Amino acid sequence: MAIKIGNLEVNSVVYVPPMAGVTDLVFRSLIRRLDPNCLLATEMVSSRGLMNNPDCRIMKIADSDHPIGIQLFGHESDVMAAAAKMAQAAGADFIDINMGCPVPKITKGKDGCALMKEPELAREIVMAVKDSISIPVTVKFRLGWDENNKNAIEFGTMLQEAGANAVTVHGRTRAQLYSGKADWGFIANVKKNLSIPVFGNGDVFSLENALELIEKTNCDGVAIARGTMGNPWLAYRINQYLNHKQTIAEPSVVERLATAYDHAQLLVNYKGDRVGINESRRHVINYTKGLMHGSSYRGLLTQINNLNDLKEILTNLSYAIGGLIMQEEFLTAINQQFCLQ
Numbered sequence: 001m002a003i004k005i006g007n008l009e010v011n012s013v014v015y016v017p018p019m020a021g022v023t024d025l026v027f028r029s030l031i032r033r034l035d036p037n038c039l040l041a042t043e044m045v046s047s048r049g050l051m052n053n054p055d056c057r058i059m060k061i062a063d064s065d066h067p068i069g070i071q072l073f074g075h076e077s078d079v080m081a082a083a084a085k086m087a088q089a090a091g092a093d094f095i096d097i098n099m100g101c102p103v104p105k106i107t108k109g110k111d112g113c114a115l116m117k118e119p120e121l122a123r124e125i126v127m128a129v130k131d132s133i134s135i136p137v138t139v140k141f142r143l144g145w146d147e148n149n150k151n152a153i154e155f156g157t158m159l160q161e162a163g164a165n166a167v168t169v170h171g172r173t174r175a176q177l178y179s180g181k182a183d184w185g186f187i188a189n190v191k192k193n194l195s196i197p198v199f200g201n202g203d204v205f206s207l208e209n210a211l212e213l214i215e216k217t218n219c220d221g222v223a224i225a226r227g228t229m230g231n232p233w234l235a236y237r238i239n240q241y242l243n244h245k246q247t248i249a250e251p252s253v254v255e256r257l258a259t260a261y262d263h264a265q266l267l268v269n270y271k272g273d274r275v276g277i278n279e280s281r282r283h284v285i286n287y288t289k290g291l292m293h294g295s296s297y298r299g300l301l302t303q304i305n306n307l308n309d310l311k312e313i314l315t316n317l318s319y320a321i322g323g324l325i326m327q328e329e330f331l332t333a334i335n336q337q338f339c340l341q
């Protein structure tokens with residue numbers, strides 16, 4: 001089931017959209033080990049920031065890391081256009097424009113979701129970015145600013161007219177942040193009104209959720225953010241099911257724990273000991289969610305200072321879950337580094 005985003009053909013129904021502090025090169029490589037075709041995006045990049053610091057680490061893309069979008073945020077159309085050119089030169093297959101971020105730090109400067117209140121400015125930005133590059137342009141937005149201003153249908157239509165090649169719609173308003181439930185019914189209405197591909201987004205944490213969102217919204221694809229944290233297998237399992245009617249089993253406990261270790265190890269290799277370990281704390285706890293005894297170990301995992309601490313905690317957890325046999329399996333797995341293979 002291919003999706004055409006402008007001149008980019010994507011063999012993935014799943015899009016793992018931008019998550020600041022999460023979708024870095026390491027996280028993406030874990031998803032790609034299983035699902036090389038998965039549609040992915042970087043963390044968001046400030047277009048204004050890029051003008052002062054063109055050598056932005058977030059935009060680094062590995063050779064195997066395609067198809068990938070670089071997400072930009074900003075509200076100055078000329079700066080966004082210049083940043084888009086730089087992102088294209090950095091290897092992006094498409095540029096995603098952030099018009100959905102609800103965080104006050106971003107919206108107070110007219111960036112992110114604030115652009116939903118300024119559709120004419122949003123149109124200008126899309127047109128300027130389109131004009132500056134030859135790769136497709138996508139936009140990610142929400143249902144609207146708040147309950148009384150849910151303009152996602154008109155906004156999406158305007159973006160399409162301005163030249164956007166696909167959109168991702170998160171089924172919440174800016175005011176909701178992450179509260180309540182994503183409104184898939186509203187996403188269905190946006191989809192009905194557009195002819196470009198639409199990725200439905202919000203509250204997909206499992207294969208079953210993904211199938212339900214696609215059925216209820218008729219969207220071309222599903223964007224899954226939080227559901228992939230600590231679960232790099234999810235995109236692959238959904239794509240295998242939808243493309244090949246193949247049901248892939250959930251990862252085993254050992255696979256999950258070994259991949260948590262691998263994730264941290266890769267982060268340390270890529271970002272160095274201090275930053276790597278700091279950042280890995282937030283990732284490794286996600287791999288233990290839903291595991292027996294997982295909650296008793298999460299506190300310890302947030303305090304690790306090095307890979308040895310992590311290995312010891314995960315070794316103890318594997319023993320708590322499955323005794324000596326599982327502990328042996330875990331230690332063998334991390335020594336072989338088989339993890340996601």
Ligand SMILES: Cc1cc2nc3c(=O)[nH]c(=O)nc-3n(C[C@H](O)[C@H](O)[C@H](O)COP(=O)(O)O)c2cc1C
Pocket residue numbers: 017018019020021022043044071098099100101140170201202203204223224225226227
């Ligand atoms: C930690 C985190 C960081 C995020 N960063 C971004 C971002 O940089 N750009 C963006 O458009 N959305 C960002 N989002 C929003 C997600 O892409 C997604 O729209 C939202 O989490 C809803 O999808 P989900 O229910 O699948 O998580 C972020 C979400 C989380 C949890």
